[in-house]
Amino acid sequence: MTDVDRLSARAEELMERARARAPSTAADKRLRRRREAEVVRRVGRIAIADGAILFGAIVFALAVAPLGIMGAMLVALLLVAATLFFAVLPAGSGAPEVEQLAQVPLKALPRTTEHWLDTQRPALPAPVHGLVDSIGVKLEFLAPQLALLDEASPAAGEVRKLVGEQLPELIKGYARVPEPLRRVERNGLTPDQQLAQGLQVIDDEIAQMSTQLAQGDLDLLATRGRYLQIKYQGDEVGGA
Known part of the structure; x- marks a missing residue:
């Protein structure tokens, strides 16, 4: 078996594992917390808007003139309109542009990257969704670990390079790659397989970084020189 055959077999094995991987409990909890937080934000905005309308109506009735039937109907219509408007309005802020990730403060980088990665999920092949969930969970765990890390430290630079540069570059x-070419083999691998391998490498790297941060091994983290030394990164993926 040639090296290309072994590489292709390994990539296919990884794709099968990713395809069979069920969403982890941590990923499910993360998604549930995000949905619950979105519901809370929506309900909060509706409560504030409706409260403001009712307060304005009371002030008008006391200071100017009684509302009467028509005024009460108008208030009711305003309450319904405000409720519907804030119920359908997106609860969260828009996803950041990938170019903005380099300017995000280090302690906010994991969660911002996680948010950006979630917005890319629909465009990614279904077999890698399990890897996307796994990376999202690890980014969530990484966030509080970076709160006390000096922005100017070499260790911070390694984290920023992997999370804020290499992961987005892999997805970009x-x-x-045009859709019809994503399952066409080139140099022994398809772009789908290259993506799966790249996400697996990044998933493993984030886990290693989180472990080193937890153990206080900042010098080791700073000197590891983490790069994706595989040919699918960046423009070479696009040329597949």
Whole structure:
């Protein structure tokens, strides 16, 4: 068996594992918390808007003139309109542009990248969704670990390079490949397989970084020189 055959077999094995991977409990909890937080934000905005309308109506009735039937109907219509408007309005802020990730403060980088990664999920092949969930969970765990890390430290630079540069570049490189070519083999691998391998490498790297941060091994983290030394990164993916 040639090296290309072994590489292709390994990539296919990884794709099968990712395809069979059920969403983890942590990923499910993360998604549930995000949905619950969105519901809370929506309900909060509706309560504030409706409260403001009722307060304005009371002030008008006391200071100017009684509302009467028509005024009461108008208030009711305003309450319904405000409730419907804030119920359908997106609860969260828009996803950041990938170029903005380099300017995000380090302690906010994992959650911001996680948010950006979630917005890319629909464009990614279904077999890698399990890896996307796994990376999201690890980013969530990484966030509080970075709160006390000096922005200017070499260790912080390694984290920023992997989370804020290499992960987005991998996804961008895959997105540049035309849809009909994503399952066409090139140099022994398809772009779908290259993406799966790249996400697995990044998933493992984030886990290693989190472990080193937890153990206080900042010097080791700073000197590891984490790069994705595989040919699918960046423009080479786009050329597949």
